[in-house]
Amino acid sequence: MKKRIGDILTEMGFIDKVQLEMALSETKKTGAMLGDILLRLDWVTEEQLQMAIGVQSGAQILDTESVKVDYELITKIPQKFVSSHGIFPFEKEGSVLKAATANPFDVVAKDELSRMTGCQVETFIASKEWVSKAIELYYKTALTIDNDIESIIHTAGLGEGEFEENKVVRLFNLLIDKGYVLGASDIHIVPDTNLVRVYYRIDGVLNQQYLLPKSFQQSIVTRCKIMADMDISNPNIPHDGRIKYLGGAAQFDMRVSTFPTQLGETVVMRLLIYSKVVGELERLGFEKDDLVRFLKNIRRADGC
Incomplete structure (x- = not known):
């Protein structure tokens, strides 16, 4: 028989018995889930709740900062289904489909998937907020990136002044968003004779993704160098900088390098998406009972 989530949280030392009784009383009044009430009252954190659910269910906690999403899965599983069940499929490995959810006990969702x-x-455990944002990103943002980029490419040169500048800013952000969605480690913007090639490095392999009009070349390089706080007045020497990207897909840092060539400056952007340290104890190989005992003891004044 599985332990109740409230008992596990108490044993771990995240809440006391008084808080548990108060929260249980609230669940009877409102019908809300115990975990949601504890989060709303700020008595536990998302990480603490996930660790307790992991102990209860045996599911692993998803490392949301370094997870790589299989873009092809998005086209095969309806958004309506994943949204209604709060489950986000992110990777297929052989005959095993990996999915993130805040409720690993939803057998109906697993069976239907x-x-x-x-x-x-x-199933892997993630917060409701993360699952919701992932669905929003990969089903809405990701599927419109290509269309938006193609639209900008087809209207190249049709505007002028501020309108064209806004298109370049939008295009540059979309190229970065696409890199994040694809799980790329690097984005290469390479000038050619009559066009600009955009490559993404995924799992160590460089893949050409877009061909941009030559007219965008200088504007994109300039936009990149301004964001990376580089000197835009001298294109004849290599430059290095850093961008803190706060775009549509996510927020992360990028290390940026430019290098002069006969056809113009080449840009390389390294996406620096760091893994979380908090919430990693569950992955260290503790048995469930040992993890509960460890977490309980480190919160005691005498440590044992």
Whole structure:
């Protein structure tokens, strides 16, 4: 018989018995989930709740900062389904489909996902907020990036002044968003004779993704150098800088380098997406009972 989530949180030392009784009383009044009430009262953090759910369910906690999403899965599983069940499929490994959810006990969602894909479903724990944002990003943002980029390319040179400048800013951000969505480690913007080539390095392999009009070349390089606080007055020497990207897909840092060539400046952007340290204890190999005991003891004054 599984332990109740409230008992696990108490044993871990995240809440005391008085808080548990008060929260349970609130669940009876409102019908809300115990975890949601504890979060709303700020008595536990998302990480603490996820660790307790992990102990209860046996599911692993998803490392949301370094997870790589299989873009092809998005086209095969309806958004309506993942949104209604709060489950986000992110990777297929052989016959196993990995999915993130705040509720690993939702057997109906797992069975339906298995039926749709023909795969065995393995669930990983993530916050409701992260799952919701991931669905928003990959089903809405990701699927419109290509259309938006193509639209900008097809209207190149049709505007002027501020209108053209806004298109370049939008295009530059979309290229970065696409890199994040694809799980790229680097974005290469390479000038050619009559066009500009955009490559993404994914799992160590450089893949050409877009061909941009030559007319965008200087504007994109200038936009990049301004954001990276580089000297835009001297294109004949290499430059290095850093961008703190706060765009549509996510927020992360990028290390940027430019290098002069006969056809113009080449740009390389390294996406620096660091893994979280908080919430990693569950992945260290503790047995469930040992993890509960460890977390309980480190909160005691005498440490034992």
